[in-house]
Amino acid sequence: MIQTIDLRGQTPSRAELATVVPRADTDVTVAAEAAAALVEAVRVDGLAALRSQAERFDGGAPEHVRVPQQHLDEALAGLDPAVRAALEETISRVRQATAAQIPDARVTTLADGAVVEQRWHPVERVGLYVPGGKAVYPSSVVMNVVPAQLAGVGSLAIASPPQKEFGGRVHPTVLGAAALLGVTEVYAVGGAGAIGALAHGVAEIGLEPVEVITGPGNVFVAAAKRVVRGLVGIDSEAGPTEILIVADASADAAFVAADLVSQAEHDELAAAVLVTDSVELAEAVQRELAGAAATTTHAERVAVALDGPQSAIVLVDSIEAACAFSNAYGPEHLELQTADPDATLAGIHNAGAIFVGAYSPVSLGDYLAGSNHVLPTGGQSRFSSGLGAYTFLRPQQLIRYDRGALREVADRIVALADAENLPAHGDAVTARFRSGDS
Structure with missing residues (x-):
């Protein structure tokens, strides 16, 4: 099942910790050459390249690469009422929490007639990628669109892979979420080619180039974002999802195991890590995992993820040592399930999003917490942040003398x-x- 890493009795340096943190056996560079070729093909051949790539990777080219408004309207009308209500609540909460990310303009008077104004100005146009693959992500539509809208971006385009089971259309729940948010420009394109299309534009379908591309995706999407970075801005090179839980003896082993499984079901490369100073908790979580992983819907996928080199139970001497390990790891999602999570929080510096206390699971953040779930992976939270309104804003200084x-x-x-x-x-x-x- 899941490996155990025992660091008790050791005081590793930051450099040493960096060598022992568990990571998925994946590297964006291995997909770089293929992604660059796909992006270049779209730059040169436009729509023809997109159709060819859809035939190769998506099981067939869509009838309409640019989604007709009729399809958006149909998808909105066809949304399950419970799903629509959940999306509406998610949109409301994300809007409220995101509003706090928009800085106020400020004026600094240095002397009579000497003024520097600080303003935050939105980019003009953004491209938002919503992945397909093993799951459906209407929540990612919300997490991408709402911050851009609140930042004041005037032009938004969504790209999402065509789905063979829906006749080459974008998944109807994804389309319904887009329509709910008032987005009218959606393209049935996926993978590296979609990133190339957003960056370079495709004149045949009226797709104008964007200034910023955001959103998660597979290794080819991440590699393509690296290829176009510089031509456009990007949020990050998102990789497989991660959860790291810092817990002590007070934690509920069933809660911990459920949260580890919840992220492991995303992908065989998903990382699930527990760091604890309690051998008793570690053993209890092992037992809980055996049952929870075997009975969950995506049991095979979960088993591969938990058995991979990226997942582990890490034993340390203290919660202070657990915080040091977590900071070296730089998790996408960090949960603090300790007797005094606020005290534990004082030792935390690096994380995409931090879930404080036993009743703040990562699943809450995936949907209805109000926070954004597009977060840095692969240790990038050590130097970057998750998606927010600030992703689409540029600080500009105005000088008036x-x-x-x-x-x-x-x-x-x-x-x-x-x-x-x-x-x-x-x-x-x-x-x-x-x-x-x-």
């Missing part, structure tokens, strides 16, 4: 320009103050 304020600092500008051997910089200032002028 009047004549007197510029005159006040003119001599210092000239001094620095001369020191850098850039005298024309100084001349651009002194030209505004002719001889005899004050």
Whole structure:
């Protein structure tokens, strides 16, 4: 089943911890060459390349690559009432929580007539990728679209793979979620080709290039995002999902096991990690996992994920050591199931999203917490954040100086320009103050 890593009695350095954290045996670079070829084919051949790639990877090309409005309307009308109600509640909660991510504009007055304004300005157009594959992700539509809308992005395009079982259409629940959010530009394209289409545009179907691409996907999607980065902005190179749970003897083993299984059902490469200072809890979780993993719907997939090198139960001497391990790992999802989770939180620095306490499972964040579930994986939370309104905003400084304020600092500008051997910089200032002028 799941491996055990015993670090008791050891005090590994940060560098040493980085070598022992369990990781999936996957590397974006292995897909880079293939992804680059797919992106280039779309850049050169446009719609023909997209249709060819759909035949190869999706079981057939869709009749309509750009989804007609009629299909969106039909999908919205056909949404299961319970699913629609859940999506509406999710949208409401994500909107409320995301609103807190939008900074206020600020004005700094440095002297009379010398003002620097800070504003946060949205990009003009974004491309939002919603994966297909082993599951259906209407929740990812919400998590991508809502932050972009709240940031003030004026133009949004969604790409999602065509589904053979739905006659080459995008999954109707995904379309229904898009329609619920008022998105009218949706394309039945998937994989690396979809990323290429969003980045370069496809004139035949009216797809204009975007400035930013966001959303999770498989290793080829991640590799394609790496290929187009620089031409466009991206959120991150999302990889297989991860959950890391820091727990002590007070934790409920059944809760812990259920949460590990919940993420393991995503994918055979999904990572499920428990870090604890309690041997008794570790043993209890092992027992709970045996039953929960065997009886869950996707038992075969879960078994592969739990048995993989990316999943483990890690034994440490203290919760402080558990926090150090977690910080070295940089999990996508981090749960704190300890007697005093707020005290544990003080030792945590790196995580995509942190779920505090026994009744804040990752599943809550996947759907209805109000937080965003598009998060950095593969240790990227050590230096990056999850998707939010700020993903689509650029900080810009506006400089407003009047004549007197510029005159006040003119001599210092000239001094620095001369020191850098850039005298024309100084001349651009002194030209505004002719001889005899004050």
